[in-house]
Amino acid sequence: MDSLITAAARALASGDALGALKRVALRDDAPALALRGIAMAQLGDLVRAKALLKSAARAFGPREAVARARCVVAEAEIALVSRDLIWPPKALESARRVLEAHGDRVNAAHAGNVAIRRLVLIGRLDEAERALAALDPAPLPPALRTAHELVAAGIAVRRLQTQAARAALDRARLSARAAAIPALTAEVETAALVLDTPAARLISHGREHPLLLTEVEALLSSSTLVVDACRHVVWNAGTAVSLATRPVLFALARTLAEAWPGDVARGTLIARAFRGKHADESHRARLRVEIGRLRAELRGLAEVSATKRGFALSPRGAREIAVLAPLVEGAHGAVLAFLADGEAWSSSALAIALAASPRTVQRALDSLAGEGKVQSLGRGRARRWMSPPLPGFPTILLLPGPLPSD
The missing domain is CATH 1.25.40.10 (Tetratricopeptide repeat domain)
Structure with missing residues (x-):
């Protein structure tokens, strides 16, 4: 040489x-x-x-x-x-x-x-x-x-x-x-x-504030019953129940946890879990079924009890209930979190990272582009997507589960 x-x-x-x-x-x-x-x-x-x-x-x-x-x-x-x-x-x-x-x-x-x-x-x-x-x-x-x-x-x-x-x-x-x-x-x-950057929000007793990663770690190892909206898991003292593949059950658990120590009306639960504007008898019947399934999933961690106007969540062996949520939430929060690193991503790379179908990711990108939240560079296979890092945006460390597949 x-x-x-x-x-x-x-x-x-x-x-x-x-x-x-x-x-x-x-x-x-x-x-x-x-x-x-x-x-x-x-x-x-x-x-x-x-x-x-x-x-x-x-x-x-x-x-x-x-x-x-x-x-x-x-x-x-x-x-x-x-x-x-x-x-x-x-x-x-x-x-x-x-x-x-x-x-x-x-x-x-x-x-x-x-x-x-x-x-x-x-x-x-x-x-x-x-x-x-x-x-x-x-x-x-x-x-x-x-x-x-x-x-x-x-x-x-x-x-x-x-x-x-x-x-x-x-x-x-x-x-x-x-x-x-x-x-x-x-x-x-x-x-x-x-x-040293906030990674999530703590929601408890009707109030919320940002948490650093050290605080998130301490929360999950404490005796608090945590409904983790970042990974769709319910935690208590190291015991975890994953509801990542049960979106209806997780929506019910989160709604009940946010209202703790109070209860939640049946109409509110139906609107949050089933996205129904008007609750009819079929919705109420389905709610009873899903509440039964949630009781079975959370057995040992919490109890879901009926009240006059709806249902309430109470912890077993824990003094508090809290919700751990991403700093920014939305229909395409996971895609935005990856793009917030400032790098230019292809839709295929995002699909691999999110364990989602390319069509699902492409639809999310098109929707975000229409809202002006992301921009594309190039065409065809050379097309890349990116967005400038947002102050206080959640990192990819606490992403929710994969996007729903087609």
């Missing part, structure tokens, strides 16, 4: 993309194409970066398997950043195995880290946690060790383990300082803001 390629690689490793381009901008050999692609990615031109890396992978000879594998890893990271979730993860795993087999453990670990970040993004936390535990960050250079700790922090935050998240972010700060890359330090500080 000649001196210009070596110097460009060192510049990229230190975060100096412009310095790298000065050395290889006019060269079209395979190593230069690869370095130019990575530099363009660091500068934010992801389309050009992807094209350069593809050209570099084709230009490397059949004996240069390691170089081609590195290009695949770089392309996978670009796909992740550009929210191209349909990019084949098997190609990344194949590249990781090639790098591991040839002794390039640093880039193999980086490939594994990219794969874990994708799993976290689409909500497969169990798989991400197992894969992260199998990676040893000790031999990694400071920049990759920072990325490793950021992934660990992201998983801990989504698990509502705020103490573990803070510890991982502290380790990430130390690694970022050792790497001496300003952009990396800024990324760590941005990630740390999640712990």
